[in-house]
Amino acid sequence: MSELKGQIVLVTGATKGIGLAVATELARCGATVLMNHRGKPEQALDALEQVREISQDAHLLRADIADASDVERMFRQIRADHGRLDAFVNNAGITLDGYALMMGEAKWRKVIDTNLTGAFLCTRAAARLMARRRTGSIVTVSSTSALSPPAGQANYAAAKAGGIALTKALAKELGSYGIRVNCVIPGFIDTSMTRQMPPERLEENLRHVPLGRIGRPEEVASVVKFLLSDASTYVTGSSVVVDGGLVC
Numbered sequence: 001m002s003e004l005k006g007q008i009v010l011v012t013g014a015t016k017g018i019g020l021a022v023a024t025e026l027a028r029c030g031a032t033v034l035m036n037h038r039g040k041p042e043q044a045l046d047a048l049e050q051v052r053e054i055s056q057d058a059h060l061l062r063a064d065i066a067d068a069s070d071v072e073r074m075f076r077q078i079r080a081d082h083g084r085l086d087a088f089v090n091n092a093g094i095t096l097d098g099y100a101l102m103m104g105e106a107k108w109r110k111v112i113d114t115n116l117t118g119a120f121l122c123t124r125a126a127a128r129l130m131a132r133r134r135t136g137s138i139v140t141v142s143s144t145s146a147l148s149p150p151a152g153q154a155n156y157a158a159a160k161a162g163g164i165a166l167t168k169a170l171a172k173e174l175g176s177y178g179i180r181v182n183c184v185i186p187g188f189i190d191t192s193m194t195r196q197m198p199p200e201r202l203e204e205n206l207r208h209v210p211l212g213r214i215g216r217p218e219e220v221a222s223v224v225k226f227l228l229s230d231a232s233t234y235v236t237g238s239s240v241v242v243d244g245g246l247v248c
Helices: 017-028 041-052 068-082 105-131 154-177 199-206 217-228
Strands: 008-011 032-037 058-062 087-090 136-141 179-186 239-242
Touching (some): 008 017, 017 032, 017 087, 017 217, 032 041, 068 105, 087 105, 087 217, 105 136, 105 179, 136 154, 179 217, 217 239
Parallel strands (some): 008 032, 032 058, 087 136
């Protein structure tokens, strides 16, 4: 498979879960995959080795996307090493759940800073690189929490809803530069984030999924690949829900 052969693609939060599945799928499609991570070097190296079993053209980039100077440094490195960026997958995110009445500002800000401000900082930097060549594709990974927020996720739901709105606004702003901007909205996917949920809570939630099961990261990755590929050249400003029918 070579749908993205020769493309330079950055994936944030690429060393586990959906991000790793996306990086793996893009490597399989012939892309040069730049795998962003924030910490845990051993986990990052393990993920890199996994992707390099498919393609040697994968590279780690360490940066905290919530830190504007770190983001700037990462994109300077991309420009110096590769000269361009063809596609960007804005996937990195965290959860720090808690009821709003008892949530401190630190917990609120950390989630907003990573999941929303970080998305803005990286998307802006990616778009600046792409605009020079008047072509590119950006995909943001949101969550069904943005569409149907559960109790205890005010910070996460607000940030992920902001990602959807950011997608729609930037699709209008960047279309004239030939840059497409879309969003993927996963439901319950088998990742470390979902595994943190109490089993009984997850089981109860899955009762509301018409397909009757949890999703696989690879099922999200295949949609991301579609939105980055030439199969979707007239798709921008769209949000594709990958949730087994949870919010239909």
